[in-house]
Amino acid sequence: MTSTGQATPTFLRLAAHPLRWRLLAALAGGDHRVRELVTLVGEPQNLVSYHLRLLREGGLVTGTRSSFDGRDSYYHLDLDRCAAALAETGAALHPALRPPASASVPARAAVLFVCTGNSARSPIAEALLRHHTGGRAEVTSAGSRPKDRLHAEAVRVLRDGYGIDLTAQRPRHLDSVARRRFDYVITLCDKAREACPDFPGRPRRVHWSVADPATAAGTDFRRTATDIDTRIRHLVPVLGATVQ
Template sequence: MASHRRAVPPFVHLAAHPLRWRLLTELSGGDYRVRELVTRVNEPQNLVSYHLRLLRDGGLVTTSRSSHDRRDSYYHLDLARSAEMIAGAGTTLHPALGLELAPRGFDLPSAPAVLFVCTGNSARSVIAESLLRRRTGGRVEVFSAGTHPMPQTHADTVRVLRDEYDIDIADRIPRPLDLLAGHRFDIVITLCDKAREVCPDFGDGPRQVHWSIPDPAAPNTPGADAYPAFQATAAEIDTRIRYLLPTLTTLETACPAG
């Protein structure tokens, strides 16, 4: 008896093309602009843009307008959506393969050093630092700093970490990036498009990663409640951190600063 014909699962259809797979691979390491992806895959911009549009239409890739240059956009691989689509592809092949995919646990032989950077160190980078420290139980040496730190941590940052994640940072003061100039890091993650452009070189070794995340403290409609933006930002950062954890095992940890 002939087998029932099944449509090719969306993930297989999208990822099977060699260039699209290369773009997905590049975006798995961080967010990039089109011209950066053109350089990384060494293909014409019109071809790269075409395949990025297909990945975006398919739900694997999202875009956000750059806060540094509003004419530019950053592309981001939606890892949670990718995991969902991969699981769906497995189910199409055989029901037993439809397992729920999630970031696996990790075992660190030594404590890597991670730095999160944004402009004011009052929202995004503080949230990332706090959530990574919580999720790793202190097994990661984690810092955050700002290129132009604000006088104090944003009240909604304190609120969202306290109310949604039971983390108390009420006494935390934003840290200037200059204070960490002599420290060695294994990975430096910028969460702000502006900070990415001015983040200093930390020397040989650190893996440079960019997460293009809008500032939840950006000016809102007068009288509007900004807290939902902080909730959405914290949720996005938490998702990214969960998928960051397994990659920390691949880092060659730096020697302590002398």
Template sequence: MRMAAHPLRWAMLTELSASDLRVRELVAAVGEPQNLVSYHLRQLRSAGFVDVRRSSFDGRDSYYHLDLTRCAAAFEESAHALHPALFPEHGQAMPKDSSVLFLCTGNSARSPMAEALLRHRSDGRVRVASAGSHPKTRVHPNAVRVMRERYGIDLRKQIPKSVAAVSDQTFDHVITLCDKVREVHSPASAHWSLPDPSAAADSDRASYPEFISVATELDTRIRFLLPTLAHPANTQED
């Protein structure tokens, strides 16, 4: 609580709760000098609240993101230490009348997995779709495999589609999962800077662990997205 209570660090955490950001974007968002923002980013990283990942599109850039699991655990511990009745229970709020579009480049790995996971976690209450700026001809076999083996979700009939295919629809939230799409085709409601798991190795067998890693991170982010979709007004006020 002491780490998060600093006004600037709290402002930075708040910005990163909405989207993964680069340092210069954080600087603009909080209105403080870059050296000061960088200092407090180091503090947040040392506490395990924030992590960083190099952009898969432009290696000179890096995206900072919240470690949602670590943040949740830390705040739960603080609440429980203050009073047992304050211990929060995540995942109870279920969204309705909300819509989300996930975007990446090929619509063959990250975005179809995100679409499937959100539909699964929301019990179909969220209207969700995915698309790609340059869609592939099929969903990657490893995406099909990890969804089936880890979550019991069948993606075999999923067909990648282009952004143009969903251009006639409106969505409450547009989330980019690919640095290239985010940096070339903006704006979006939020950005989750995730690596392309298919680029992790030369063979499907070798890249499968990266698909597991990306799917796990997507599932974590989506579980924390659900309360945001359920209470959008409260989230904006916070």
């Protein structure tokens, strides 16, 4: 038997390690700090940090400083990069193994998005999930310290980039939805994650560490909307699979 001399795809080399696979699986559900990943995978921090570094070098995972505690960082799995890498891995073995595109229709789900001011990140997420599900998901957003109005740039980006009109929407306080039942409560702000209360029915809690485009240096509203839109597109099939 002769060897083709073909190198093992990078994704396969990274994901095949049992601990790195567990880290990828943990981050697929949301963004986490190192100490949270240590608890989730049950391994020492130095080992977790080492394998996180390899995943970052491989382009599958990114890290950002926490806006709640600048000494800490949140790690995020790039699901688009993983999807592309998986497709390339299959095609490297045989062209017929490239997975076909598939559409997932979510079951009706109740989702709450939370940030501090409820003026940019969480209303963007609310609007985009409603948009991607054709209104089938019950979506709302709220803030721990809501602003008086939505940020004008958030309204503009959604109108110009996605054809969504938010001019009539106003920020809500978390207190206004405190008694409602949700399937998912998703925080998009590191500070709001720490302030977010418990909700009836024990909804699934997910955190997306998204910098505030109104204050973060080097961040703009279009980039923020694109980041949130990517996360929303990957959330939709999860809702369809887990919420009945």
